[in-house]
Amino acid sequence: MTRDLPRYHAAVWDEPVVLELGRPGRRGFLAPEPEPDVRADVDALLPPGVRREAPPALPELSEFEVQRHYLHLAQMTLGMMGINLFGTCTMKYNPRVNERVTARPELAEVHPGQPEETLQGVLEVVHRFERILRELSGMERFVFQPGGGADAAYTHACITRAYHASRGELERRTEVITTIQTHPCSAATAAAAGFDVITLPLGPDGYPTLESLKAAVSDRTAALMVGNPDDMGIYNPEIKQWVEAVHEAGGLCFYDHANFNGVMTRIRARELGFDACMYMLHKTFAGPKGGGGPAVGAYGCAEHLVPFLPRPLVEERDGRYGLDHDGPQSIGRVREYWGNVPVVVKAYSWVRALGAEGLRQAADLSVIANNYMETRLLEIPGVTKSHPQIAAHRLEMTRYSLEQVTEETGIDVHDIQNRMVDYGVDAPWLAHEPWLIPQPITPEPGELWSKEDIDTWIDVLAAVVQEAHDDPERVRTAPHNQAIHQVDASGVDDPDQWATTWRAHLRKRAAA
Known part of the structure; x- marks a missing residue:
């Protein structure tokens, strides 16, 4: 080892779910009674058929109890807060200032359906960021409705x-062509749209x-949907000939830019001949990523496809x-209104902070870090590429x-995954x-991580690989230093063992 390994143990709290905490009547905030006129307006607007017969079964806790509960949960779920070389997702630091900006009332409290003259600032940011993506891609227009990369692929x-x-x-x-190394969403969304999929090895x-x-x-080819470079870091140098071959047959070409990070400012999809492309703002452009929520698959296209946006x-x-x-x-909406505008604002802030240079x-640092990492990883016995x-x-x-x-x-x-998190x-x-x-792993350092982190x-x-030889049972039974041990997945497919609502949980627990 060239350095001391981190000493780590996760916090472990025997924390119930929030609905099992507190006592009836306990409150963190006492809301004033609504004025009679307000109550009358609500009663008039709410049809009797949708009114509750009884108050909702909400947890009743003091403010401090709520804060302590979620602090305990946060301490036990600090994933992505360590050193994270999460490949194919370009995990980046999400600047805290962007969270403050998008929480301001000028954005957080406006509604996309209000008069346009009251939305000038928001619309200007969206328009300016679209111009930036047009410059990076060479495309004519962009939309931000798709809720992620797969949504953008389906849009195409x-x-x-x-x-x-x-x-x-x-x-x-009737046919869409993709490759075995392109993200599976290209094949899946093409099939969902009714096309037959041809996958090239x-x-x-x-x-x-x-x-x-x-x-x-x-003459049956409808489109080519491909990513380049792929998840092995290999760029297809014949991509222009690919596009020409598809165009000669009358098909369209879509560029999945999931791996744009290492080629930012060096590749413009339209100059390669592509008709459309996609960027993931929650990855490449430093928007937050988590649970399919704050995601935007920015979809851009050339002039001849703009009428269909x-x-x-x-x-x-x-x-x-x-x-x-x-x-x-x-084609109609693929998501409500203009898409996830706060993520667009965060991406705009990040790009403006960096500028073109x-x-x-950032792209150069990503490539250098990846090749440095490769040199060291291949020195570990048993690791190949x-x-x-x-x-x-x-x-x-x-x-x-x-x-x-x-x-x-x-x-x-x-x-090995389970044991690494113990550190x-x-x-x-x-x-x-x-x-x-x-037995693959696909790490990606990006531009974020320092040499020391990598x-x-x-x-x-390297230490875990050595442990696999010296003490395989310790690795096989990991993690040992995390909040929970290995998850028993035997009941994942049994609906009698899990519940998606508190009401279902109570019913199934009583039945058990």
Whole structure:
């Protein structure tokens, strides 16, 4: 080891759920009785059929009890607060100032349905950020309605359908081409939109061959949906020829920019010939990411697809901002209003803070950190990388295999994940299914982490690999220093053992 490993033990509280705490009548805040006129207005607006017959079963606690309860939960769930090299998700620091800005009443308390003249500041920020993405991509317009990367992919699948229908070709154009290493959402959303999916396998250079693409392309091709670089850090240098081959057949090309971080300011999707692309603001652009909530898959397209975009679009006219709802060919909304505007504001703040040169420097740091990490990881016995015959430097991610460790010790990547968190670092991401590389891990340092952080994370992995040889049972039974031990997943598929509401929990507990 080149440094001391972190000494860590998570907080452990025997904490009940909040509905089991408190006592009847206990309050943290006493709301005043509503004025008679207000009560009369509410009674008049609320139909009798939706009124409660009894008060809701809410927990009754003092303010301090509430604060202590959620502090205990927070202490036991500090994931993503350690060193987190979470591959394929470009985890970044989310500046606290952005949380303060988006909590201000000028944003938090406005409603997208209020008059446009009262929304000028918000609309201006959305319009300015759209211009930034247009510059980064070369696309004509962007929308922020899609609630994540998969939503943006589905938006493109629907636009593809509308585009070919407008040309009278939808019945014939039934196929979407993707690759085995492109995010599975491209294949899934294309299928959900009614297309047949052709998935290209990887070739000897780490990406599908141009010949395999040309063999798949035909007059049935509706679109190509592909990510580049992929999750192995390999960039397909023939991507322009790919786009040309699909266009010659009359299909559209969609660029999944999930791995844009390492190529920011160096690749413009439209200049490569793509008709549309997607950026994930909750990843690449430092918006917060968690639980599918604060997510935005910014979808941009070239001029010929603009008529099919979800509406409304933010327009500027003589220094004033408004919403263009006019879209007779639009596919319709894919989410309410304009999308998750607070995340757009946070992404705008991050880009403006870095500027164009800062974005380029961030991309450079990401690539340098990834290649430094690769050099050190490959020094750990039993760690190999995908396509080891490819000696060229990778971009921002590389997929590694712990297959040799598993063969020698019986310890697999899940065991190693569980043991690594005992050292206060976050476990590595494995890979999207199906695994193309056996026993995979896919770390991604990005531009955030210092050399010392990267070294610490690698040292923890090296220590756990050594433990797998010296004391495999300790690794197999990990974690030992976390708030909970291994989760028993045997009842996950049994609805009699879990409940999604407090009422169901009480009913099932009573039955048991």
